[in-house]
Amino acid sequence: MSVLVAIAITTGILSALWGWVSVSLGLLTWAGFLGCTSYFASPQDGAKGLAASMITNMSGVFWAMVIIQLSTIAGIEVVGYVITGIVATLMCIQAKQTWLGYIPGTFVGCCATFAAGGNWRAVVPALLLGGLFGFLMKSAGLWLHQKISQQRTEFETAESK
Structure with a gap:
């Protein structure tokens, strides 16, 4: 089984589990999938990729609220x-900071906040849990691939004896 197929299965x-969890908890399912996609x-892979995705998603939520608030005040x-x-x-310039360097993650958080009508309280937990689900999807897929490859190698070794 290829890595792609293993990750596709997990x-x-x-994804089905996320759908159930998000609905059960009253979270924005689509925003969670954006967090997953962002990861x-x-x-970067692994925990570093998850951290970069989550941090930049949250900075995007912040920037969306800045735009919404300042635009409301301006009124024009x-x-x-x-x-x-x-x-x-500014969202792009912040990428000078290594930990804010994943610009698409910032735009994902910003766009999710706009799509939710500025309801950042609904967006934040969905993005964060969605990112965690994305991390689990890929990690579980890599684990599945390794286990199947290892078993196949053991089987082929035993068969050749």
């Missing part, structure tokens, strides 16, 4: 667009 199983797309639509442009620039 992703399918854990999978992270340039065109000023909101200017604020959005300035904040988007």
Whole structure:
């Protein structure tokens, strides 16, 4: 079994579980899948990738709220667009800090917050748990691949004797 197939199997199983968990807890299922996707797309693997994804997702939530609040205060639509442009620039510049270097993660958190109408209290737990599920999907898939490969090697060794 290839690594891709093993990860696909564990992703399918854990996606179904996430659907049930998110609905049971009243979380935004789609936002959790964005957190999961953010982890999978992270340039780093393992705990470092999970941390980078979660930290940048949360910074994106923060920046979305800055845009929403400043645009509300301004009250003029065109000023909101200017604020959005300035904040988007800052979202990219923050990547100078290594721990904020995963720019797509920042935009995922920001967009999720906009999609939820600024309800950051609903977005934050879904993004974080979704990221954790993404980590589990990939880790479990890699574990499954290793176990199956190991058993196949043991079987082939025993068969050749």
